[in-house]
Structure formats: structure tokens, C-alpha cells
Amino acid sequence: MRPEELLRPTPQGLCCPPGDFHIDPVRPVARALITHGHADHARAGHGHVLATQETLDIMRLRYGEDFAGSTQAIRFGETVAINGVKVGFHPAGHVLGSAQIAVEQNGMRIVASGDYKRQADPTCAGFEPVACDVFITEATFALPIFRHPDATHEIALLLKSVAQFPERCHLVGAYALGKAQRVISLIRQAGYDRPIYIHGALQKLCGYYQSQGIDLGELQPATLEEGDARDFSGAIVIGPPSAFVDRWARRFPDPLACFASGWMRIRQRAKQRGVELPLIISDHCDWDELTDTISEIAPGEVWVTHGREEALVRWCTLAGIPARPLHLVGYEDEGD
Numbered sequence: 001m002r003p004e005e006l007l008r009p010t011p012q013g014l015c016c017p018p019g020d021f022h023i024d025p026v027r028p029v030a031r032a033l034i035t036h037g038h039a040d041h042a043r044a045g046h047g048h049v050l051a052t053q054e055t056l057d058i059m060r061l062r063y064g065e066d067f068a069g070s071t072q073a074i075r076f077g078e079t080v081a082i083n084g085v086k087v088g089f090h091p092a093g094h095v096l097g098s099a100q101i102a103v104e105q106n107g108m109r110i111v112a113s114g115d116y117k118r119q120a121d122p123t124c125a126g127f128e129p130v131a132c133d134v135f136i137t138e139a140t141f142a143l144p145i146f147r148h149p150d151a152t153h154e155i156a157l158l159l160k161s162v163a164q165f166p167e168r169c170h171l172v173g174a175y176a177l178g179k180a181q182r183v184i185s186l187i188r189q190a191g192y193d194r195p196i197y198i199h200g201a202l203q204k205l206c207g208y209y210q211s212q213g214i215d216l217g218e219l220q221p222a223t224l225e226e227g228d229a230r231d232f233s234g235a236i237v238i239g240p241p242s243a244f245v246d247r248w249a250r251r252f253p254d255p256l257a258c259f260a261s262g263w264m265r266i267r268q269r270a271k272q273r274g275v276e277l278p279l280i281i282s283d284h285c286d287w288d289e290l291t292d293t294i295s296e297i298a299p300g301e302v303w304v305t306h307g308r309e310e311a312l313v314r315w316c317t318l319a320g321i322p323a324r325p326l327h328l329v330g331y332e333d334e335g336d
């Protein structure tokens, strides 16, 4: 059996013809397997969805009760058979509930890793390497210039700035699913125990993370009504990046704009966005994490999805591992 007979790229996304299912389809399909809850991977409107319970819960929170015709939850390490194809979910370390999906038939195993990272994250289960014939990897930060420092180091920079400028309000941009909760959790781990203020767009997901036993400490709404006399001087306020161009952001006293993203490694990007304190915190692998993971798994072949495919394909080829880009479209990652 050739790997392309088991899994192949189509305009709908990765398709498994013998199993008659798609992985993270970008268009509505009859049967979808979903790696994680980010909007570009988890879309509403599929007939049947198989995912971890957390991913199903997150989709329900974002799209409403009727986001799919029917759903089935699968636990990490559990295996189910779909039309004779064995399917297993394994932790990807990206956001709460995120999974790699292993697809297996006739002794051929392909692992579609979805989005993943290797850095420690207190808000989700850590990535588990799975031996396979073909490893499908993302390539969001697949250039040697992308090296993410330890996230705890970046949080220390934030807290140092809070101590240094006690009259200013630190506005931290962080994606609503995963990044925001990871940033809050890391701030707590660093010993900061004052209330943290969150934008309304983060409330449901932060509440869900807390219901799953993830300690985010005391969170208060950062909604300022007309005439609200609360003083946000010295406070930490977390909001989705999109909120920072709103009037919402301009109501805070002497705001100091921070942004938690892997893209903050590029000074020019930080400058363009008006970010005063860039925090290089990513839920994706940097270059070393990608190449170390491929070396560790030592797959027979590597397929590279969305991102900077060329550099990673070339690295694999030089390392003696056959590799090719998949050119999947429709993935503009939400949570970088």
C-alpha cells in the first residue's frame, strides 16, 4: 500500500478514501476528524465529528449546540475503527484537547500532527511522539530565524515591566483559544496573584478552561462602561489581538501594548502593530522543535502542511528523509 492510498490532500482537506473521512476539513463533509478547536481546523457544518471531548466542548462553545449532525468523543490512546481503518488520537501539546491523529491500515501508519509544540504548557497535555511511516507536520515557523525563548522568560519580562511602570496599564494581546489561558496560567505560576482583567471575547473559553481544572486565578471583566470609575493603573488586561484597534483599548490609562505571539520574533512586525513590549510566546514549534521532533520520530517520510514548507522540506532531504509539501489551503492559523 502506498501512503497516498491511505491519506491524500484534496480541496476539502486531508482525505482518507478507504475510511471515507477527512481530517480538519475546510469545507463541510459527511465525516470529519478534528485535531483541535482553532477556527481554521474546526469548522461547523460537518455531518459527523470525531474529536476529543475538550475539542467537541470548544466547538460547541464557539458555534452553538448544532455545530455538527452528530459527534463522538475519543480519549487519548483509544483506538476506533472507521470502515476498517484504525484511528487513534495522541496529545499534540498545542491547546487544550489538541490531538495528533494516527491513521493505520495494512501495517501502514500515518500521523497527522495538526498544530503542535514541544515547549511545556501548563494548560494542556504534552506532545507525545508516535512512531509512523509518514509524519505530517505543520510549518508555521519553519525557518531557522524562528527560535522561541522559554515562555517563562517572556512572562518574567512582562512582570518586570509591570513593576517598573506601576502607573501604566499593560494590555496583552493573546489569541482567545489557548494563548490567552497559557499566558494567564504562566503569570500565575510566576507568583502574580492580583486580579487579571479579560476582554469579553475571552470569558467563555477562560471559564471552560477553569471548569477543566486549569487554575487561572481571579479573573475580572475588563469592560469599561461610560462613567466607570475603576482604575486600571498597574493592571494586566488580556484581550484578543483584534480588540487592540478598537475604542475598547483606548479607554485604559496610559496603555502599554504587549503581544504574545511567535511572530514577535520579527521586530518589524511588532513595530508595525504598535507593540511596545513583544512577548515571543508561541503555541507552534520553532525551527529547532520541528527538526528535533522529526529526528526523534524518524519517520519513513515527511509531508509538510501550511506555513513555510520549502525550508523544512529541504532540511528533511538533507537529513536523508524523503519529504514533500502538501499545499493544503485554508489554514491561516488563528493561534500563532
Ligand SMILES: [Zn+2]
Pocket: 036, 038, 041, 094, 115, 333, 334, 335
Ligand atoms: Zn491551531
